[in-house]
Amino acid sequence: GENVEQHPSTLSVQEGDSAVIKCTYSDSASNYFPWYKQELGKRPQLIIDIRSNVGEKKDQRIAVTLNKTAKHFSLHITETQPEDSAVYFCAASTGGNNRLAFGKGNQVVVIP
């Protein structure tokens, strides 16, 4: 099955700076790559996703890039704000079976 690598670590950034989180995946058939944000004690919430036929997608201050050749994808957060502090999970799916494989998450801390 799909294996998504997202090393558990904490990323500390100064407010206003950019944050980048990277994930790698193993199954070249994967075609859907969502990112979830989870605040402390809350449910994961989808913030952005990308499909394999697209190389980059933006939504205001967040963007996701996909490199299918290298089998990695990244989340970019620009002009970080304190409310961006959370755990971010990447995931991958081959789509046809509705199964998402999640990475282990990155803690992002935005320092005011």
Added chain:
Amino acid sequence: NAGVTQTPKFQVLKTGQSMTLQCAQDMNHEYMSWYRQDPGMGLRLIHYSVGAGITDQGEVPNGYNVSRSTTEDFPLRLLSAAPSQTSVYFCASSYSNKGVYEQYFGPGTRLTVT
């Protein structure tokens, strides 16, 4: 719409006890899943369902049973709770959007087994 709801929010069990975690969705989503979340482990798939009457195992199914008698409900049963099942459990529902499945999570159930 209430979205995905889960009950209870918190539960403490003794080893060997049984219980059912409830999950319901009112979005008419075809697909439903159960995940467990442990510190440093991300979200791991326990069981999932692609429609009423159809269920399948995920990554960590041992110790858990599911059934899907209706589109709306997808309960998770622990037959004999063990301390290793202490975790936060999330139910999710999804629908097909041009071939991919965008998942919506419930608020979670925090389970402690002593």
